[in-house]
Amino acid sequence: MTLEIPRPKYARRVFYFTTMGVCVLLVIVQFVIVPLASSARPPSAAAVAGSLSGALFTSIVSGVVIATILLWLTPEKDEKNQPIEVIAAYERKEVHERSRSDTNIWWYVGAIGRYNRAIAFPDLARRARLENASKNIVLLLIDPDNIDTCERYARWRNGLRSTSGSEGWDATRVRRELLATILCAYSWSAQESFLEITVGLKNEWSLLRVDMSSRLAIVTAEDAQYPALKCRSDGFYYNILREDFRLGLAQARQLPKSVAAVPLKELNSENAQKIFGELSLRLDGLSPSDVGEIVRIAKKPENPYG
Missing domain, CATH: 3.30.870.10 (Endonuclease Chain A)
Incomplete structure (x- = not known):
């Protein structure tokens, strides 16, 4: 018998908003706070956009690969036999x-x-x-x-x-x-x-x-x-x-x-x-x-x- 913890909608919203907030904070730290603290010249908008697009592409590819592996490894649920x-x-x-x-x-x-x-x-x-x-x-x-x-x-x-x-x-x-x-x-x-x-x-x-x-x-x-x-x-x-x-x-x-x-x-x-x-x-x-x-x-x- 498997008991599953419910995942309500509001919990998913909290997760997504928290993730977005962390991403924004990391961008600010990397491209604003760190250059100011090191007295280096802040990167241009084009450099920031290029760096973000590259990081985003890498993250998407990694996420898709990990999700595919997890979906492949996870067996389909038999709802009839797990009704609790x-x-x-x-x-x-x-x-x-x-x-x-x-x-x-x-x-x-x-x-x-x-x-x-x-x-x-x-x-x-x-x-x-x-x-x-x-x-x-x-x-x-x-x-x-x-x-x-x-x-x-x-x-x-x-x-x-x-x-x-x-x-x-x-x-x-x-x-x-x-x-x-x-x-x-x-x-x-x-x-x-x-x-x-x-x-x-x-x-x-x-x-x-x-x-x-x-x-x-x-x-x-x-x-x-x-x-x-x-x-x-x-x-x-x-x-x-x-x-x-x-x-x-x-x-x-x-x-x-x-x-x-x-x-x-x-x-x-x-x-x-x-x-x-x-x-x-x-x-x-x-x-x-x-x-x-x-x-x-x-x-x-x-x-x-x-």
Whole structure:
């Protein structure tokens, strides 16, 4: 397996501009600074042009020869057997957007799903309406009823660099965030009939998250400064991730689909508690203010990555 470092356009621009700048600097040094420092007479324009043209010709010939040798020695890539690509951290947003542009599925396995709540759900709803086509959304999240798992996740989150200087995590906050994601998903489904929602709840969590569309599977970590892995759907690893997802969903506690949810704009604490009751999700240990906060987060989610 070969992992390739991406070479984005802006990196090539930096390279070319840097090269041009160095060339200009060398010309100034050779034909201006050196003659002045040595008290020699500066060369004429014709001499400078002749010297530059000769050097340029030599450089071009050398470059063509080296490039030809490298191209001849480099084997052609078998894209079918190398379907994994490393995505730089700053490219994650663009890759996620492209992956949702022409997909009829969006499967997520992770912890809380805050990005999906803030970005993926509304984007998929918009595309479903524009295309008059259904979107199958499947979520595998931590079970908010499992207090021990929520506490372990909170302790781990508190040790991350991204948590430093921000609000700390505890089991209550984890449960609020999870319930807000679930509530948001069902409300979007009630609001947009083309969205088909399936939610599975698991009793463990992983350091990695997977967002899967019809064409790509994107593997990321919590820290937005880390790179990601992009797996194409025509490759072996996409199929492995897909089957692993199916296996995880089969072992998870799946929430019922037929629930009398309401659109986001109609959400309030009263109907939210009713929805949670129909989903058999407990609110033990959560105060009325916690329920109000869950509704607020569901109605006005924030992108955790800015």
